[in-house]
Amino acid sequence: MSEQHGSWSGFPEPTHHSVSAPHWQAELNWPAGSRTLAYGNGRSYGDVCQNPGGNLTLMRGLSRLRFFDREKGLICAEAGVTLGELLAVTEPAGWFLPVTPGTQFVTLGGAVANDVHGKNHHLRGSFGHHVQSFNLLRSDGRTLACSRESNAEYFRASIGGLGLTGIITDVTVQLMRVPGPAIKTETLRMANLHEFFELNRASSDFEYTVSWIDCTARGKQMGRGFFIRGDHTESPPTPPLKRKSVPLTPPLSLINRLSVQAFNTLYSHKQWRKSVTSVQQRDSFFYPLDGLRHWNRLYGPKGFLQYQCVLPSLVAESACEEMLGHISDNGGGSFLVVLKAFGDIAPEGILSFPRDGITLALDFPFEGKPTLDLLARLDAITRAAHGAVYPAKDARMRGEDFRFYYPDWQQLDALRDPAIGSGFWQRVTGDT
Amino acid sequence: MNIIIVGATSAMAQHTARRYAKAGNRFVLIARNAQKLTAVADDLRARGAECETLTLDINDLDAHAGCVSASIAAAAPDLLLMAHGTLPDQQACEQDTALMMQEFATNGSSSLALLNEYARVFEAKGSGSIVVITSVAGDRGRQSNYVYGAAKAAVSTYLSGLRNRLSKCGVSVIDIRPGFVDTPMTADFSKGALWAKPEQIAAGIEKAVAKKRNIVYLPGFWWAIMLIIRNIPEVIFKRLSL
Numbered sequence: 001m002s003e004q005h006g007s008w009s010g011f012p013e014p015t016h017h018s019v020s021a022p023h024w025q026a027e028l029n030w031p032a033g034s035r036t037l038a039y040g041n042g043r044s045y046g047d048v049c050q051n052p053g054g055n056l057t058l059m060r061g062l063s064r065l066r067f068f069d070r071e072k073g074l075i076c077a078e079a080g081v082t083l084g085e086l087l088a089v090t091e092p093a094g095w096f097l098p099v100t101p102g103t104q105f106v107t108l109g110g111a112v113a114n115d116v117h118g119k120n121h122h123l124r125g126s127f128g129h130h131v132q133s134f135n136l137l138r139s140d141g142r143t144l145a146c147s148r149e150s151n152a153e154y155f156r157a158s159i160g161g162l163g164l165t166g167i168i169t170d171v172t173v174q175l176m177r178v179p180g181p182a183i184k185t186e187t188l189r190m191a192n193l194h195e196f197f198e199l200n201r202a203s204s205d206f207e208y209t210v211s212w213i214d215c216t217a218r219g220k221q222m223g224r225g226f227f228i229r230g231d232h233t234e235s236p237p238t239p240p241l242k243r244k245s246v247p248l249t250p251p252l253s254l255i256n257r258l259s260v261q262a263f264n265t266l267y268s269h270k271q272w273r274k275s276v277t278s279v280q281q282r283d284s285f286f287y288p289l290d291g292l293r294h295w296n297r298l299y300g301p302k303g304f305l306q307y308q309c310v311l312p313s314l315v316a317e318s319a320c321e322e323m324l325g326h327i328s329d330n331g332g333g334s335f336l337v338v339l340k341a342f343g344d345i346a347p348e349g350i351l352s353f354p355r356d357g358i359t360l361a362l363d364f365p366f367e368g369k370p371t372l373d374l375l376a377r378l379d380a381i382t383r384a385a386h387g388a389v390y391p392a393k394d395a396r397m398r399g400e401d402f403r404f405y406y407p408d409w410q411q412l413d414a415l416r417d418p419a420i421g422s423g424f425w426q427r428v429t430g431d432t
Numbered sequence: 433m434n435i436i437i438v439g440a441t442s443a444m445a446q447h448t449a450r451r452y453a454k455a456g457n458r459f460v461l462i463a464r465n466a467q468k469l470t471a472v473a474d475d476l477r478a479r480g481a482e483c484e485t486l487t488l489d490i491n492d493l494d495a496h497a498g499c500v501s502a503s504i505a506a507a508a509p510d511l512l513l514m515a516h517g518t519l520p521d522q523q524a525c526e527q528d529t530a531l532m533m534q535e536f537a538t539n540g541s542s543s544l545a546l547l548n549e550y551a552r553v554f555e556a557k558g559s560g561s562i563v564v565i566t567s568v569a570g571d572r573g574r575q576s577n578y579v580y581g582a583a584k585a586a587v588s589t590y591l592s593g594l595r596n597r598l599s600k601c602g603v604s605v606i607d608i609r610p611g612f613v614d615t616p617m618t619a620d621f622s623k624g625a626l627w628a629k630p631e632q633i634a635a636g637i638e639k640a641v642a643k644k645r646n647i648v649y650l651p652g653f654w655w656a657i658m659l660i661i662r663n664i665p666e667v668i669f670k671r672l673s674l
Contacts, residue, residue, distance in 0.1 A: 001620070025471070026467070065475045067474060068478040068479070075478070
């Protein structure tokens with residue numbers, strides 16, 4: 001059977017893959033004569049979830065829970081369950097995911113394979129830090145029970161291992177006890193980038209910190225925006241967000257110079273007071289974009305590129321300034337720029353992206369060469385700063401840059417299952 | 433709430449069960465494959481429900497009575513969901529009568545046999561819901577799958593009579609007629625705009641039970657499609673390739 005499966009950004013264009021769709025663990029198999037790749041819910045942005053010319057093993061059919069220990073907060077589930085589906089079960093019992101990315105639609109397997117992070121890296125590290133164990137199916141027929149104690153090399157390689165070490169069939173996660181799912185937040189207006197760094201230093205006791213900045217602001221106003229910090233609080237349960245949807249892909253990107261400029265100007269003036277506190281429900285705090293289904297369609301048929309990098313603390317301020325300068329000079333701009341700090345917690349995986357520093361995430365509508373040229377200039381800054389670009393969000397970084405950012409990539413390659421391949425890995429390692 | 437599910441490893445049954453899986457609810461899961469049953473039961477237990485599993489080959493009619501009494505031994509059921517079935521290879525059935533009769537048994541007469549047993553249980557209890565997943569295919573025979581259609585039509589007709597009988601004692605009998613649903617049973621079909629996910633069907637089933645509905649097309653637009661299909665005059669219908 002052949003089906004078209006894409007990534008979230010629509011770039012590169014979705015391609016046809018032969019697929020297998022197991023609904024039971026016993027149905028997981030290895031297609032003869034071609035490499036496969038586990039595909040979750042298609043929420044990674046570039047080609048880490050693509051396998052051109054090969055097979056995809058669609059994992060969403062494997063979405064059963066195995067057990068949930070309500071005393072210890074330990075949950076085990078098949079890899080195809082989404083984080084939102086897990087939260088629906090754990091929240092009423094007072095347990096929350098210790099790390100959650102900006103969407104609840106990613107699968108558990110994808111969260112491990114991309115070692116996703118949230119707004120609390122400075123305290124909790126990344127998703128992999130909370131994985132107690134998982135089972136890894138290898139094409140030689142073995143199932144490896146991986147943890148920090150057993151098959152530890154496969155454990156480290158698979159966390160952030162982009163699905164290359166085998167098929168992760170089920171995962172056990174240690175949850176975090178919370179007083180309630182809602183978040184008491186404080187939103188602080190920042191006049192410029194320098195204030196971000198000051199606020200960040202002053203906010204290390206908060207569970208969650210993140211900032212949104214206006215990338216169209218220049219000069220002394222560069223980096224103006226909002227710094228948001230928050231903690232879990234007791235509050236009434238989340239009323240479901242009214243979900244809206246983008247029903248179809250418009251012929252042209254609705255996100256362009258004009259709308260980016262207008263949005264950023266409006267957004268940066270949404271709050272005049274220096275500080276506003278509120279209690280936000282879980283979905284609006286963690287998953288604001290999940291409220292708009294198919295928001296990726298706003299970028300039109302050509303899709304978009306996200307650029308997410310991490311810049312080491314020491315040089316972060318000047319490197320951020322340089323990047324924002326390039327972007328505002330370019331005039332295109334990004335709809336929203338997200339800036340947050342990672343803590344100095346040692347990465348769990350060989351290829352984990354989160355590391356000590358400041359991470360910056362930007363979305364650009366794909367407009368061909370000008371977009372690629374701009375991102376190449378950002379690459380040069382990241383590289384000079386000894387930072388790194390996030391594979392889960394990438395569709396175009398050069399292989400030599402990847403190998404520079406992730407010098408231990410060969411350790412992962414050595415443990416890669418020979419029956420697994422991905423578009424990303426082919427592109428950055430030259431593997432065919 | 434005590435819930436019995438026949439064909440508990442089917443995709444629609446699993447998704448429906450998840451909607452009812454919470455502390456205080458108790459399931460008896462019946463299916464052929466013990467390994468799959470264990471996986472489904474573990475999932476529902478992790479969600480807080482109690483679970484018991486029984487294996488049954490649906491075409492082993494002699495085993496029905498024992499299975500039915502085992503399934504009600506601990507508690508009288510409030511909800512029975514029957515979701516077992518296969519999608520017969522119509523052309524193979526045309527060439528092989530034994531195969532056709534077996535498919536008819538799996539999708540039709542096995543349901544009637546079990547319903548006959550459970551009907552007395554619900555009648556004695558005087559409350560609860562019997563929910564059976566049939567199909568829009570039972571509304572009219574089409575050359576592409578009339579063996580399946582005939583079996584489902586038999587079940588639907590039986591349910592109509594059973595509803596008539598049990599409505600007097602407060603038991604609702606609900607005939608769920610899904611259209612195209614993306615499940616392992618239909619894995620080989622290419623999916624178009626009319627296809628629904630089993631999660632949607634599960635939500636529809638839960639709503640139908642809450643509202644004590646009688647015949648429910650899922651998703652709802654199939655009601656309109658089948659209204660048209662049922663009303664095409666036979667002189668024209670027989671010439672169509674459906």
